[in-house]
Amino acid sequence: MKRVYVNEEWCLGCHLCEYNCAFANSGARDMVSALKGKPLVSRIRVEGDGRITYAVSCRHCTDPLCVTCCISGALRREDGVVRIDRGKCVGCLTCVLVCPYGAVAPGPDGAALKCELCLQNSCGAPACAAGCPNRAIVYEEREEERS
Amino acid sequence: MSGIQYLFPEYEVVRNDDRCIRCRVCERQCANEVHCYDEGRDKMFSDESKCVNCQRCVSLCPTRALKIVKSDCRLRENANWDSDTIREIYKQAGSGGVLLSSMGNPKPLPVYWDKILINASQVTNPSIDPLREPMETRVFLGKKPEKIVRGEDGRLVTDLPPQLELSLPVMFSAMSYGSISYNAHASLARAAAELGTCYNTGEGGLHEDFYPYGPHTIVQVASGRFGVHEDYLEAGAAIEIKMGQGAKPGIGGHLPGAKVGPDVSRTRMIPEGSDAISPAPHHDIYSIEDLRQLVWSLKEATGHRKPVIVKVAAVHNIAAIASGIARSGADILAIDGFRGGTGAAPTRIRDNVGIPVELALAAVDQRLRDEGIRSQVSLVVGGSIRSSADVVKAVALGADACYIATAAVLALGCHLCRTCQSGKCNWGIATQRPDLVKRLNPDIGSERLINLLTAWKHEIKELMGGMGINSIEALRGNRKMLRGVGLNETELRILGIAHAGE
Incomplete structure (x- = not known):
């Protein structure tokens, strides 16, 4: 990929x-x-x-901690790309906490923000x-x- | 220091504030520290007095908010005392020093390439389509046999003196490691290897990392003898003795100690931080006989396996000098015209010494032919070869190949701001500052050089095809393919071409 x-x-x-x-x-x-x-x-x-x-x-890890830890199901891995459904995000920011690369950050609206490879x-x-x-x-x- | 600022800034930084998004890329990218950001007022400011018009900020501004324009602050118009002349007086009155400049002579002196036109076939002889028919751009530089020789057994003797094979008649000319960066050298070396041509170490030795590119490297031996040792000579495909440089005929070179870091020091074999001074003459060469000794010493040192190039600046008696060099045993003669570039030269020398390479080339080729020694040397010319058309014209005037350097650094990103001597090249070319050197990624640099010469090669084939010529060999010295426009009798005679319409 x-x-x-x-x-x-x-x-x-x-x-x-x-x-x-x-x-x-x-x-x-x-x-x-x-x-x-x-x-x-x-x-x-x-x-x-x-x-x-x-x-x-975002490194788009094969085994992404952010996805594992996401409590609302907003983060998921799709064809190797770690994607976020910002509508589902509840802003708990667990993903920000667990990302070993510091590649997830809170957005201005409170929901998490991360690289989705500009695919969308x-x-x-x-x-x-x-x-x-x-x-x-x-x-x-x-x-x-x-x- | 005087409180009076005699020199007003030459350029103005024009920022379209409606477009500027305060990303501060301009500020981070300017080694001259022209741009700065005032957080309190959320405004960008420019100190245009530091701007050298290298256009780095313009090229990186993501919203195209910047342009650099020549200041319209003017001194009173005077056709005799133009503002550049007056500025130079102010500078010298302030500093007491020799004026320094970089790159080639920018004065509006005649460019003969632009007054020469190329022929094409119509009706009476067919032109050739390079996309359909084979077209040979390969050249071999070195001594050619004068006649066919048979051995005692009646078979042809096929031993040739050493030859330098190039896939097209263009090489990258000498730029030393020190005057240009490691990444610039890496770009040139990789491109030369990929293209099947050569680059030239200049007088600064060969960095240990570039020995693998040896078969595509011309190693230079200059008056300072920097970095010259047995392995260095053995590494190259050819050895060049630099007697002179088009940008500064008659004088040596000076690489300031500030640019002699650990790597440059090791490569040049001089102490770190010491000025690298190339004397004006070679202290062991005061005559053609002395030059002959060095040519043969280098041949001996490398087992007569490598062609030796002698590079001279185009000066008044170039034809006689060339004849002497051809007889000295040199395999290749390189002539550098007065528009050739440099990393630093005294302004007066750069702008007033030497002659156009077009005239030098024509005179030398004719002289060597008249003396029956043309096949003893190959001719390489440099000093502002700007396009494939210049290459074709040079070959038709008698050159075997061309040297390009300014065109090559332009391909690497140079914007000809002509302040190489400051060592703060924002494009990572003429600098040794690590943060600036890394701005030139050799992956990109070599790609751009390869693109440039690939494009030129296509164009050379097109131009040759148009003339109905299918090889460089058939074009060389074929002055019938050239006509002059707007040239006087003397110029036409020296160039050995007819006027357009004749």
């Missing part, structure tokens, strides 16, 4: 992925109307100390990878890793 992988060697810490993610999931037609003057709501986050940086988003939005493929200027984020098939 194709996943989002991060090559921290090439991450510039430019944070463009966060903005591309927020735009892709905003439903707006252009980035300015999606993001201007609004708080940034992104499912990917650039971590680091200025010297080493890398983007963190107008992008169709992860906007973070498509917009990364240095191929630090790639969307590709790799030998299945245990995760």
